[in-house]
Amino acid sequence: MIELEGLTKRYGDKVAVDDLTFAVRPGIVTGFLGPNGAGKSTTMRMMLGLDRPTAGDVRIDGEHYDRLKDPLKYIGALLDAKAMHGGRSAFNHLLFLAQSNGIPKSRVSEVLDTVGLTSVAKKKAKGFSLGMGQRLGIAGALLGDPRILMFDEPVNGLDPEGIHWIRNLMKSLAGQGRTVFVSSHLMSEMALTADHLVVIGQGRLLADTSMADFIQQNSRSYVRIRTPHRERLLDVLHEAGVTVVESGSGALEVDGGEAERIGELAAQHQIVLHELSPQQASLEEAFMQLTAESVEYHAHSDGPSPVAPATPRQPWGDDWKRS
Amino acid sequence: MSTPQPPMPQAAGAEWQSVPGSPYPSYTSPIPVTPTHLGNAIASEWTKIRSVRSTMWTLGVFVLLVVGIGMLVAVLVAANSGESDLAGENPLSFGVFGLLLGSMCIITLGVLTTASEYGTGMIRTTMTACPTRGRVLAAKAIVFFLVAFTVTFASVLLVALADMALLDGARTPSGSEWLKGTLGISLYIALLGLLSLIIGSIIRHSAGAITIMIGLVLAPLVIALFMFSEALEGLRQALFDYSIPNQLSVFYTNALSDSGPSGWEPLWIAVGVTAAAFAGAVTLLQKRDV
Numbered sequence: 001m002i003e004l005e006g007l008t009k010r011y012g013d014k015v016a017v018d019d020l021t022f023a024v025r026p027g028i029v030t031g032f033l034g035p036n037g038a039g040k041s042t043t044m045r046m047m048l049g050l051d052r053p054t055a056g057d058v059r060i061d062g063e064h065y066d067r068l069k070d071p072l073k074y075i076g077a078l079l080d081a082k083a084m085h086g087g088r089s090a091f092n093h094l095l096f097l098a099q100s101n102g103i104p105k106s107r108v109s110e111v112l113d114t115v116g117l118t119s120v121a122k123k124k125a126k127g128f129s130l131g132m133g134q135r136l137g138i139a140g141a142l143l144g145d146p147r148i149l150m151f152d153e154p155v156n157g158l159d160p161e162g163i164h165w166i167r168n169l170m171k172s173l174a175g176q177g178r179t180v181f182v183s184s185h186l187m188s189e190m191a192l193t194a195d196h197l198v199v200i201g202q203g204r205l206l207a208d209t210s211m212a213d214f215i216q217q218n219s220r221s222y223v224r225i226r227t228p229h230r231e232r233l234l235d236v237l238h239e240a241g242v243t244v245v246e247s248g249s250g251a252l253e254v255d256g257g258e259a260e261r262i263g264e265l266a267a268q269h270q271i272v273l274h275e276l277s278p279q280q281a282s283l284e285e286a287f288m289q290l291t292a293e294s295v296e297y298h299a300h301s302d303g304p305s306p307v308a309p310a311t312p313r314q315p316w317g318d319d320w321k322r323s
Numbered sequence: 324m325s326t327p328q329p330p331m332p333q334a335a336g337a338e339w340q341s342v343p344g345s346p347y348p349s350y351t352s353p354i355p356v357t358p359t360h361l362g363n364a365i366a367s368e369w370t371k372i373r374s375v376r377s378t379m380w381t382l383g384v385f386v387l388l389v390v391g392i393g394m395l396v397a398v399l400v401a402a403n404s405g406e407s408d409l410a411g412e413n414p415l416s417f418g419v420f421g422l423l424l425g426s427m428c429i430i431t432l433g434v435l436t437t438a439s440e441y442g443t444g445m446i447r448t449t450m451t452a453c454p455t456r457g458r459v460l461a462a463k464a465i466v467f468f469l470v471a472f473t474v475t476f477a478s479v480l481l482v483a484l485a486d487m488a489l490l491d492g493a494r495t496p497s498g499s500e501w502l503k504g505t506l507g508i509s510l511y512i513a514l515l516g517l518l519s520l521i522i523g524s525i526i527r528h529s530a531g532a533i534t535i536m537i538g539l540v541l542a543p544l545v546i547a548l549f550m551f552s553e554a555l556e557g558l559r560q561a562l563f564d565y566s567i568p569n570q571l572s573v574f575y576t577n578a579l580s581d582s583g584p585s586g587w588e589p590l591w592i593a594v595g596v597t598a599a600a601f602a603g604a605v606t607l608l609q610k611r612d613v
Contacts, residue, residue: 083444100367
């Protein structure tokens with residue numbers, strides 16, 4: 001269990017993390033989501049006692065990190081896959097970590113086996129691909145068999161097989177009753193792994209909710225309709241009390257899952273339909289909208305401004321953006 | 324998984340909330356929990372220093388310079404001096420040339436021991452594994468000092484024995500001269516390396532810290548060479564006396580110069596400076612973000 005209370009970090013005038021309060025609970029995978037530069041890594045560094053908070057507090061099972069007597073058996077963390085000496089072998093990298101916490105040497109071979117690096121254990125880390133580096137970092141996190149695991153962008157640089165592997169690993173770790181805290185800037189990735197979501201943008205907490213709730217709140221389902229008798233259909237639907245939105249591409253959209261009713265109405269009035277399809281907005285879209293105002297680094301292209309919703313549709317996200 | 328356990332039912336996540344007795348129910352590892360101590364950190368740092376090639380390279384070049392140049396000087400002096408030329412000379416003193424050059428290697432290794440971890444970002448892993456930051460620096464200092472001292476002492480002793488054998492004309496050094504010329508100078512060189520390690524921890528940048536340390540060794544002497552003005556005579560003399568090359572030579576001479584350090588004084592100066600720098604580095608380490 002990790003508890004943050006009013007955690008704040010300022011670098012001069014710039015606020016990197018702004019009054020964060022939330023708890024990461026055991027037994028589930030908690031996704032830590034935010035665009036690049038939102039303060040995810042800074043928050044994680046403060047959790048690990050690497051950066052001193054400007055204000056607020058963060059506790060690991062009720063203790064400050066630097067008061068932990070055997071930190072690696074409490075928390076395993078993967079911060080940066082490149083954070084290792086290129087000239088040192090994978091085995092020696094893990095060995096010095098194990099020694100620093102009095103972990104038996106036999107664990108080194110065990111975790112190397114877990115992450116599938118046994119065959120390159122004696123090879124120098126500089127020859128490792130990014131994916132192998134990630135695996136070595138994860139091996140380091142697992143070394144102390146800790147009850148809390150923290151991964152900063154663990155799927156970066158992994159191939160699809162590796163991504164699949166780490167998803168299952170995180171789920172099984174959480175299934176054993178451990179606390180698993182994973183940061184990512186990819187909503188689609190989190191949707192597949194996380195049970196709980198903490199979303200931040202520009203250092204501020206935007207959402208702290210279960211994945212199921214997030215999906216329910218944010219995945220708008222609607223029906224897309226195409227018809228050559230546009231005006232007639234609009235009249236019919238209006239009379240029936242159905243709210244219709246015109247989407248940019250000339251199609252009509254109706255919120256909710258009323259495809260059957262619309263089909264029946266159209267049949268009654270003998271209106272030809274070219275398309276009648278239930279649609280689901282993606283979570284990625286929901287995430288983009290949630291964090292749209294807090295994205296720090298915008299790419300300035302000739303496309304639509306990312307501050308405005310990227311979709312030309314009606315800003316349906318307005319209702320939940322206030323959360 | 325290394326510790327295969329049947330996955331808990333999906334409800335596991337909600338379970339903890341309903342248990343009022345234990346606020347942090349969680350996974351319990353089969354690995355025994357033992358509080359960590361300085362010994363763990365020292366074992367860890369020893370693995371680090373011996374498992375990278377830069378250690379072998381810097382120490383290898385150091386031994387080559389100290390022993391190689393030491394022998395070469397002894398052979399050249401022995402071949403080119405008459406019977407009386409060496410009379411009254413301390414034969415051990417011919418080791419100083421190799422040591423002066425070799426000290427650059429010890430400085431480099433000292434800086435790399437701390438600063439290279441900042442370059443790669445590995446310092447975060449280190450500090451996560453051992454959140455007591457002072458302990459990390461202390462462990463690095465102890466391991467490095469012992470390694471540097473051992474290697475220096477062995478090399479210096481070898482050169483001293485060769486000097487004794489080759490330089491027939493020179494006098495036999497006294498016991499205290501032996502002690503100063505081998506043990507004393509080795510401690511001094513190891514302390515110089517330790518100071519570099521501390522500067523590396525403060526500067527957090529390998530090239531920067533090495534430049535500072537080489538400047539510290541050479542600059543006072545070079546500056547003193549170019550101070551022609553009469554008015555600066557006092558400063559010039561002080562710069563010369565306290566320059567590190569001159570302090571090195573103090574370990575080989577019995578003659579008390581009119582000014583400047585003599586006897587074992589250079590060692591005490593080095594101990595004082597290094598201790599102060601260490602205290603400063605620990606304070607900074609506690610205060611700064613990693």
